[in-house]
Amino acid sequence: SLSMKTDADDEAICLCFPPVGWQRVNVGRALYEHNELFRAALEECDRASRGELPQSLVKVLYPAAAEDVPMYEEVLQRPLFTFPALFAIEYALSALLTAEGCEPFAVIGHSLGAFVAATVAGILDLPTALSLVMERGRAMESTVSLGAMISVKCSAETVAAVLRRSELAPSTSLSEAREVTVAAINGPMACVLSGTHGGLSAALKALPTGTRFRRVRATHADHSPLMAPVAAAMRSKA
Numbered sequence: 001s002l003s004m005k006t007d008a009d010d011e012a013i014c015l016c017f018p019p020v021g022w023q024r025v026n027v028g029r030a031l032y033e034h035n036e037l038f039r040a041a042l043e044e045c046d047r048a049s050r051g052e053l054p055q056s057l058v059k060v061l062y063p064a065a066a067e068d069v070p071m072y073e074e075v076l077q078r079p080l081f082t083f084p085a086l087f088a089i090e091y092a093l094s095a096l097l098t099a100e101g102c103e104p105f106a107v108i109g110h111s112l113g114a115f116v117a118a119t120v121a122g123i124l125d126l127p128t129a130l131s132l133v134m135e136r137g138r139a140m141e142s143t144v145s146l147g148a149m150i151s152v153k154c155s156a157e158t159v160a161a162v163l164r165r166s167e168l169a170p171s172t173s174l175s176e177a178r179e180v181t182v183a184a185i186n187g188p189m190a191c192v193l194s195g196t197h198g199g200l201s202a203a204l205k206a207l208p209t210g211t212r213f214r215r216v217r218a219t220h221a222d223h224s225p226l227m228a229p230v231a232a233a234m235r236s237k238a
Contacts (some may be wrong), residue, residue, distance in 0.1 A: 012105030015120065017090050017113030019184075020218045023082050025073050028089050029062050031096070034141070041095035045088035048127045053135050080137035081221055083112055086134050091118040091126070110184060111222060126163045132237060135149050138231035140220055147196045147221030149183060151206065153212040156185045159193065183223035192216060194224040 031038040046057045060081055065070045075081055090113065098120075099106070109117035112133065119129040152159065159182055180203045182197035193200060204213060220227065 003211065013097075013102050014024075014108060015094055015102075015104040015117070016108045017094075017107065017109035017116040017120075018061045019111035019113055019220040019222075020086055023076050023086055024215075025060075025069050025076055026062060028092070032058075033064060034135065035096060037099050038092045038096045041092035042088050044126065045084065045130060048130045049084050049088075049134065052066065052131065053080065055081075056236055057081070061085055061089075076122055076135070077219070079140040080134065082135040083133045084130055086112055087116055091119060091211075094120050094211050099143075116171060133236065135238070136234055139230040143220070143229050146226045147179075147224065148200060148214050149192055149194045149216035149218045149222060150200050151186075151190070151192050151216050152204070152207065153189055154191055155189055156182060156191050156222055158208065159191050161204060165206070179225075181224040194221045195226070 028038070028042075032042060042061075043058065049057055053073070057086050060072050060075050076085060094104075094107075094116065096178075104120070107120050108115040109115070114130045115124070115133050118124045121127055124132075163180060163182075164166055179199035180193050183194035184192040186192065193203060195203075204211075207213075220230075
């Protein structure tokens with residue numbers, strides 16, 4: 001959450017909902033087991049997803065036996081489960097915060113988080129939002145991944161300059177960098193690049209020496225032109 005100022009100069013709360021990448025088994029388990037508000041909201045999502053998922057979200061997130069954790073860790077990395085599971089956690093956290101007095105003045109989300117924000121804002125009802133989220137997961141699972149995502153400690157201006165230079169020199173090894181998109185700008189020195197494997201490799205080599213980067217835990221090149229087939233499936237479902 002972020003603290004912000006309203007027109008009346010009073011402090012207000014803005015809830016910010018993140019994208020995928022932080023999924024893991026047992027996340028939020030203590031809240032699920034000991035907080036009735038959180039558990040009720042998460043189980044509401046579980047009920048809404050039944051019939052579209054082959055297993056219960058609660059069972060995947062919170063395995064009954066410790067020896068089942070490795071198996072469900074693999075299941076949770078499948079987009080079909082990743083998206084609704086993280087949606088449920090974010091939705092349940094917002095319900096808990098709101099019930100405890102943190103009524104948001106505004107909500108905002110990126111990627112998956114945009115669906116949660118739209119639900120909390122009343123734009124989408126819960127079953128509709130989850131149905132769209134699960135369709136995204138199904139479409140991604142049925143589409144071959146042609147790229148990846150990389151988080152870089154670099155300014156958006158520097159990244160944009162690198163990509164522009166690559167477009168002006170198509171005969172060089174950097175020509176593949178045209179296949180790279182800036183998927184997100186998370187801060188003055190934090191960007192996420194998305195695109196083909198070859199394009200990302202070329203772009204990273206062209207960044208200033210010593211630029212730190214890491215692979216984002218994503219199965220596809222989200223928020224890039226490579227996602228066109230998934231976007232078509234989402235439009236049809238919507």
